[in-house]
Amino acid sequence: MNYIAILKGKKLAATPQRLEIINLLSKYGHLNIDELYKLLVDKFPSLSLATIYKNIHIMTEKDFLAEVQIPNKKNVYELIKKAHSHVVCSKCGEIVDVDIDTTALFDAATQVSHFKLQTSSIVFNGTCPKCA
Ligand SMILES: [Zn+2]
Ligand SMILES: [Zn+2]
CATH class of the missing domain: 1.10.10.10 (Winged helix-like DNA-binding domain superfamily/Winged helix DNA-binding domain)
Structure with missing residues (x-):
């Protein structure tokens, strides 16, 4: 690039x-x-x-x-990349991008909260393959 x-x-x-x-x-x-x-x-x-x-x-x-x-x-x-979520290793702190569609979650949050939502930031915590 x-x-x-x-x-x-x-x-x-x-x-x-x-x-x-x-x-x-x-x-x-x-x-x-x-x-x-x-x-x-x-x-x-x-x-x-x-x-x-x-x-x-x-x-x-x-x-x-x-x-x-x-x-x-x-x-x-x-x-800057296209919208994505993150997974974080709680042992070594590694952060990896996960490209999953969170549209359904976003829509559900809008429905439940009645907010006009603009962005979301989703972080999953766990253990990476190296630390598991
Ligand atoms: Zn790790
Ligand atoms: Zn990222």
Whole structure:
């Protein structure tokens, strides 16, 4: 994927730090700010945590990255993909995307609550195959 073109399309400068953040997220899938910082500081020793926060914030605001809230854990970030749910390993903390249709659940929640629902975030907890 041509991330430089996508960044430019969203009026975001393709700085080396941003490209490396994208690189890391496409490699690892989901990372929190601390994990990103640890991985980035090797390559950019002068990089501050505040700069990473700023970059992540603007890229999330422009719908280039998505923030994922995992109960009892720090928020993680991922590249924008089509809507999906997550499974989380309670032993090693691994987060994996699951592509299942949650439309029926969404409709049921709308019916029961009478809310006008916009989004949903579904997280399943358990043990991954490596830890089982
Ligand atoms: Zn595990
Ligand atoms: Zn995900």
